[in-house]
Every structure is written in C-alpha cells, then in structure tokens.
Amino acid sequence: MKVESGTLPDSKICKVLRTSLLDWYGKFGRTLPWRNLRDPYAIWISEIMLQQTQVKTVLGYYDRWLQKFPTLKSLAAADIQQVLKLWEGLGYYSRARNIHKAAGKIVAEYNGKFPQEFDRILALPGIGRTTAGGIISSAFNQPFPILDGNVKRILARLVTLPVLLPKANKQLWQLSESLLDRQHPRDFNQALMDLGATICTPKSPKCDRCPWMNHCLAYQTGTPTSWPMRTSSPPRPHKIIGVGIIWSDRQQILIDRRLDDGLLGGLWEFPGGKVEEGETLPECIHREIKEELDIEVEVGSHLITIDHAYSHFRVTLNVYHCHYISGEPKPLESQEIRWVSLDELDELPFPKANLKIIEALRQENS
Secondary structure, three states, X not given: OOOOOOOOOOHHHXXXXXXXXXXXXXXXXXXXXXXXXXOHHHHHHHHHHOOOOOHHHHHHHHHHHHHHOOOHHHHHOOOHHHXXXXXXXXXXXXXXXXXXXXXXXXXXXXXXXXXXXXXXXXXXXXXXXXXXXXXXXXXXXXXXXXXXHHHHHHXXXXXXXXXXXXXXXXHHHHHHHHHOOOOOHHHHHHHHHHHHHHXXXXXXXXXXXXXXXXXXXXXXXXXXXXXXXXXXXXXXXXXXXXXXXXXXXXXXXXXXXXXXXXXXXXXXXXXXEEOOOOOOHHHHHHHHHHHHHOOEEEEEEEEXXXXXXXXXXXXXXXXXXXXXXXXXXXXXXXXXXXXXXXXXXHHOOOOHHHHHHHHHHXXXXX
C-alpha cells in the first residue's frame, strides 16, 4: 500500500492512517482544559481563541473568560467593553466582537442554546468551515472535517501536494474529508491538531515520532519543510507613528475609542498617526491631534519608542508628552473621547502596544 503524490489515498490506506493516528493520540495526546468537555459554549470559545494563537497563550485567557462569562447568556448580556477588556492582549480583536455578536444571536434565535446543526453554526458571526467542524465534532461528535493551518501542513506533506496555497484548499478539504474517522470524529480531529502542533511542525518536524511516517511522501523524499507549497511573502510594510499623551492642567489624559470596524475596532488608544514625508515627529503629532480631535497642543518630551509587529505590517510608535492648550475635543475620527486619570486606564481595553505606553507612564509617575 502506497500513497500516490498529489492524490487521495485509497480506502485501505485511509483505514491504516486513521487507526495509527488514533493509537498515537491515545498515548501522546495533549491534556487541555477543553478536551474533556461537552459544553458547546466552552468548546466554541476555545476554538475561536485558538485561531492564529498558540495554546500556551490561550490557556490563561480561557480560564479567565469562563470565570467572567460562565454561560453563553452571561456573555450575551455583557457590555462589549467588558468583552474587549478580557480579550486585551490576545490580538485579532474582531474575534471578540464576533463572539459577542454570535452570543446575542444565539440568545435571540435559539433561546441561548448553542445550535447542533452545521449550517446554523457556520452562519454565526466569526465562524468559518474549519471552526464549525471543530465545534460540531468536539461538542457533538458529528463527522465533519477540519482544515486549519496545522492540518493543511500535515496533509500537504502526506501526499506532497504540488499546488500552491491557497489554491490547494479544495484538494486539502477533500483529503481531510476522506481521512476523517466517521466513527470517532471528535478524537480524530483533535489528534490531527495535536499531530500538527507537536510532531508535524513547520520548521523542525519530528518525523521519526510520527504515526504516519511510513506513508508520508514528504518524509520518504526527505522534503518535509518544502510542503505545503507557498509563494514567497513580500516584506511587511513598516509604519512610523507619532503618538501624543495629552495632559490637562488637572493631570488627566485624553484618549479616544476607535471605530468598531478595522483591526483594533472598539479599543481605546492614545491619539496619533503616521508620519508624513518631510515631517518631524512633533509636527506629525501636532497635526494628527488637530485632525483627530480639533484641539491645539504643545508637544513636549519623549516618553518611549515601541516596535510592534502585526500579521501584515509592523509599526514603530514614537510617544511624546503633550500639553493641552485650547479647543473643545471632538471625536472626528473615533466614536468616543474621554479624559481619564492614569489609574482609570486600567479599566479600559487597549491594544497590546498601548499597554507598554501605560506601563511607561506608571514607571515615570511612580
């Protein structure tokens, strides 16, 4: 029995692969807090948190989340600012906004009971095909495949699929569907995720420990890190940002809340923006604050410079103290503005890079 390059394994090979993977999972599968649950709400939260985020990062957030929002109805009743604050630092904040929207939809349409039908789960905000498959297989043991980044890598290596991502997705979904153990979908999908996370890793796969070693074409040809096939990524754009900490005479700081759309929607931040060509940092901050808030400030001393990377670009935040001079602040490019004390900053959700600014302010004022 042999796997052919770029093709679906036959039924006999699929059966061998299922059995060997489940045997391996029984011995080496990870112990995770959501693994032995059958509560679809808790499983849903774990699936969303694990999107593009490592398990070790998610663990603390997951425990705090269920302590704060132990039920779906408690989440639906929460204010979005509470939700974003609890998500603070986890990144990809649209996930938190979509979780909140989906909870409201489940309460309104299903009386707070998480749906058990694939199409209804897929229709919830923030849930795609692989997340829906993960939820329905884990919570209800229904036979639906998954195809996250780990699974794509495993399957592309297994058959050395000669197609670039994302064009390979259709064939990879067919492969995931063919391999799925329909009698044990819960364990099989979790085993696949564990295999990708612990053995079939991107850069240094532990092929000698893999239950699929004897059938994996990438291993047999000595090319595991060549799969899946990808186009080379262009360098990430680098943005230079000027940021102002605007102080009033009463030692309060002016902050604004971003519009709900976009990368950091709904979060609070210190005003500022991108440095234009030929502009100094103080000139940039003065201009941006005028454009965003319609006020005049005096730009003062430098507080901190922060480098921060997002998925598709990176930024350097150059942060300066500013003194408020005149004008009535207006939320011209945000949904809300507020004067707050340094202590009150802890109560509001900020982007991760802004948390470093707050820490610098604390140290300077301690």
